Amino acid sequence: MxxxxxxxxxxxxxxxxxxxxxxxxxxxxxxxxxxxxxxxxxxxNYWPMLGIRYAFMEYKAGPAGPSWTGLTHFQRMFEASAFWDAFRNTLILSIVKLFLTTFASVVVSIFLNEMGNLFAKKTLQTIIYLPHFMSWAVVASIFTLILSPSSTGMLNGLLREWGILGANDSNIHFLATSSMWRPIFYLINIWKETGWGTIIFLATLAGISPELYEAADIDGATRFQKMRYVTLPALSNTIITVLILNLAKVLNLFESVFVLYNPAVYNVSDVIGTYIYRQTFSVARPDYGYSTAVGLFRSLVGCVLVLICNRASKKVRGRGIV
Incomplete structure (x- = not known):
């Protein structure tokens, strides 16, 4: 029994x-x-994960099969200055982009919330949302035309018309200048993603009790004071939550960089995703073992970031992200 x-x-x-x-x-x-x-x-989802074994093998394109090498690829990776440059660029670009786009989304959300004309508000919202639905290939094409150093480049043409560039001055190659590439990258990301980011903050603003604003009016608060002492405190928890949730994805940077960077600015634009791509597809004989090792390292660091953000989310929101 x-x-x-x-x-x-x-x-x-x-x-x-x-x-x-x-x-x-x-x-x-x-x-x-x-x-x-x-x-x-x-x-x-799980069968492809068996491919991580190639991180410990010598496996290059050709008739020869893979051979076991142990931790050789990881040793090579940690000794490569190009890898650490890519790792540093990934963190800088992702974190700065995250804070700038979040700040822009909060500011735009507050101003949209303050607009009294409903038609103008909805029209402006639609215009701001549109860039998000463009692919990065289209966005890169648009800004490459605008910033082009050729005679058709709109920005260089305007600089000449305004007298900033003289007749004997050469056109500025904005996307091939290291000092200019990162600010341009941040501006393009703000233009593309701010509208989408405002959705979550506008939803939070819609949930603020009107009684709080009425009480502020009775106390004689100005519009700026109501924004400072009522609106921003109500948004603070949402802002922290958005930052925590997105910090877990800081290493997943690829497409937005890939369509805008070039060899002249690798020192400030190359990220882990583009570094892996070049090691795999931009060489005569791809080293699949090495690129797999770099990808595995990125996944492990990303996993650690997810766990850290999950713990932070439990402290802030009372529940985790996984």
């Missing part, structure tokens, strides 16, 4: 639980329905 374990329900009642085999048999229909999904997840 099979043994039945005792469990206590939420009401405090003690009941006997059926054996696991019997429960599986009784619910066999549900398990059969779940089986295709389970197999799909295993094949699509």
């Amino acid at each position: 099979s043994k039945k374990t005792k469990i206590v329900t939420s009401t405090g009642m003690e009941v006997r639980q059926k054996p696991l085999k019997l429960r599986i048999w009784n619910n066999r229909g549900h398990y059969l329905m779940f089986l295709p999904v389970f197999i799909f997840v295993l094949i699509v």
Whole structure:
């Protein structure tokens, strides 16, 4: 006779639980329905993870098969100055971009919330949202045309018309100048992502009780004082939450950099994602083992960041992100 374990329900009642085999048999229909999904997840999400073994192998394009090398690729990675430059650039670009776009989203949200004309508010919101739905390839094409050093470049043309560039001065190659690339990158990201970021903050602003503003009016507060002492404190928890949730993704930078950078600005623009891409696809004989090792290192650091942000989220919001 099979043994039945005792469990206590939420009401405090003690009941006997059926054996696991019997429960599986009784619910066999549900398990059969779940089986295709389970197999799909295993094949699509987990089977490719077996490829991390190449991080410990010498595996280059060619007839020769992979051979075990241990931690050689990781040693090479930690000794490569180009890798550390890419790692540093990834952190700088991601974190600065995160803070700037969050700040811009908060400012735009507050001003949109203060607008009294509903039609103008909705029209402005639509215009601000539109860049988010453009692909990075389209955005890069637009700004490459605007910033082009050729005679068709709009910004160089304006600088000449305004007299900032003389007749004998050469056009400025904005995207190929190290000192200018990062500010341009930040401005493009603000232009593209600010509208989308305002959605969450406008939702928070819509939930602020009108009684708080009425009380501020009774106390004689100006519009600026109401923004400072009512609106911003109400947004503070949302701002912190957005920052925490996005800090976990700081290493996932690739497409926005890939479409804008070039060899002249690798020292300030090369990130881990583009570094891996070049090691794999931009060399005559790709070194799959080395690029896998770099990708594995990025994933491990990203996992640590997720755990840190999850702990911070539990302290701030009372619940984690995973």
